[in-house]
Amino acid sequence: MALHCPDSLTSIAGFFNGLAPGKLDALGDIYSPGIEFRDPLHQVHGLAALRQVFEHLFQQLKDLSIIVTDAHGDDRTGFLLWEMSYSFRGAQRVITGTSHIRFAADGRVAAQTDHWDASFPVYGEFPVLGLAMRGIKRLVTAKPNPS
DSSP states (O other): OOOOOOHHHHHHHHHHBTOOGGGGGGHHHHEEEEEEEEOSSOEEESHHHHHHHHHHHHHHOEEEEEEEEEEEEOSSEEEEEEEEEEEETTEEEEEEEEEEEEEOTTSSEEEEEEEOOOTTTTGGGSHHHHHHHHHHHHHHSOOOOOO
8 A cells, every 4th residue: 555645744654664773873864853752651852762762662572563554744743643563472463553743844853742552562461460451441341232
């Protein structure tokens, strides 16, 4: 599937598609030096800190790939919809998320906030937490009315 996105989002979408450790050397081409990055697990400032986030991701997850499936925005801000697949503890996983991007005047990314559900993909991997979370999910899930 070809991605049709605004020119402003082409660089960041291309960076995510085919993300690999070797691409981290190009962070300064995509992100501003003062990048503000936030996701459910991190809140960092600057290229060095962002690089550490990506490096840690590659250390923890095997067969990591991100595919941007949709993009909308203009020269100031935009949104990417993406799927990240990876292998963890021998099992294949997929997380769907979205990134809100704000651009600096030079077109590089000044701020990125990633939104994705960390509950089961991350916290649910821990035995006690996973058990508690599944119990809570059963309690709060709407049940169909028997008719």
